[in-house]
Amino acid sequence: ELGEEVISVKERDIFTVRTDKSSYQAENIIIATGTSAGYSDKEKAGEAVLNSLNIHVREFKPALTYITSDARICKYWSGVRAMGKLELLIDGERAGREYGELMLTENGISGIAAFQLSHIVSKNINTGKKLTLKMDFVPDLSREDLKSFIKRIAKETKRGCEGLYGILYNKLADSLFIEFVKNEPSMAGRIAHRVKLSDLSEEQIDKLVYLLKHFVVKVKGTGDASSSQVLMGGVPLSDIDRKTMMLKKHIG
Numbered sequence: 380e381l382g383e384e385v386i387s388v389k390e391r392d393i394f395t396v397r398t399d400k401s402s403y404q405a406e407n408i409i410i411a412t413g414t415s416a417g418y419s420d421k422e423k424a425g426e427a428v429l430n431s432l433n434i435h436v437r438e439f440k441p442a443l444t445y446i447t448s449d450a451r452i453c454k455y456w457s458g459v460r461a462m463g464k465l466e467l468l469i470d471g472e473r474a475g476r477e478y479g480e481l482m483l484t485e486n487g488i489s490g491i492a493a494f495q496l497s498h499i500v501s502k503n504i505n506t507g508k509k510l511t512l513k514m515d516f517v518p519d520l521s522r523e524d525l526k527s528f529i530k531r532i533a534k535e536t537k538r539g540c541e542g543l544y545g546i547l548y549n550k551l552a553d554s555l556f557i558e559f560v561k562n563e564p565s566m567a568g569r570i571a572h573r574v575k576l577s578d579l580s581e582e583q584i585d586k587l588v589y590l591l592k593h594f595v596v597k598v599k600g601t602g603d604a605s606s607s608q609v610l611m612g613g614v615p616l617s618d619i620d621r622k623t624m625m626l627k628k629h630i631g
């Protein structure tokens with residue numbers, strides 16, 4: 380019957396399926412409950428059904444969603460889309476790397492590249508390990524080529540970092556340049572928009588190039604189930620007969 384919520388399933392010679400309206404018996408049943416991915420209020424009905432059969436269910440975690448960060452820059456770059464390389468580091472070691480569109484938000488990083496790395500974040504976020512994201516916002520230029528470009532356009536830059544607008548979205552260029560000035564000891568107290576590219580020394584240009592190609596933020600976590608396209612978890616594959624797709628504990 381359609382439109383009935385399954386409450387539990389019991390096995391005693393045959394299966395008895397109890398719903399909110401009736402009960403049914405069958406020699407074979409198919410459990411296809413899906414997950415709460417993409418829903419904000421969907422109950423864990425599928426998990427409850429599996430628990431009624433004493434089947435172990437691994438915790439569901441977001442596996443295809445955005446990655447969150449508390450980094451200060453997020454409130455400045457919000458709304459920017461940019462192509463780039465995204466690298467996930469766990470305790471300083473690379474755990475994954477993707478190339479694609481980055482959607483920069485006030486909560487962190489979204490877009491295809493972030494989605495592809497989100498399952499690794501979900502697995503490691505509460506393990507006590509340090510997770511960071513490293514971004515290359517100018518992936519098509521080597522460090523040497525980027526440095527040459529900056530030195531060339533610095534001569535024509537009249538205000539702040541406007542010379543970078545040719546390779547970066549204006550809002551992103553401004554946000555990154557503000558971070559650069561704030562973190563450059565020799566520029567303590569200076570206002571970013573009053574610092575011109577032509578003011579930078581050779582060493583400072585090297586630091587700016589490094590920041591544009593190795594910008595790092597700490598990872599806070601991921602979006603929740605309601606914002607995730609896929610969840611990982613559920614019944615372990617080791618509990619399933621892969622030839623028949625039957626549960627090993629419950630043949631049928």
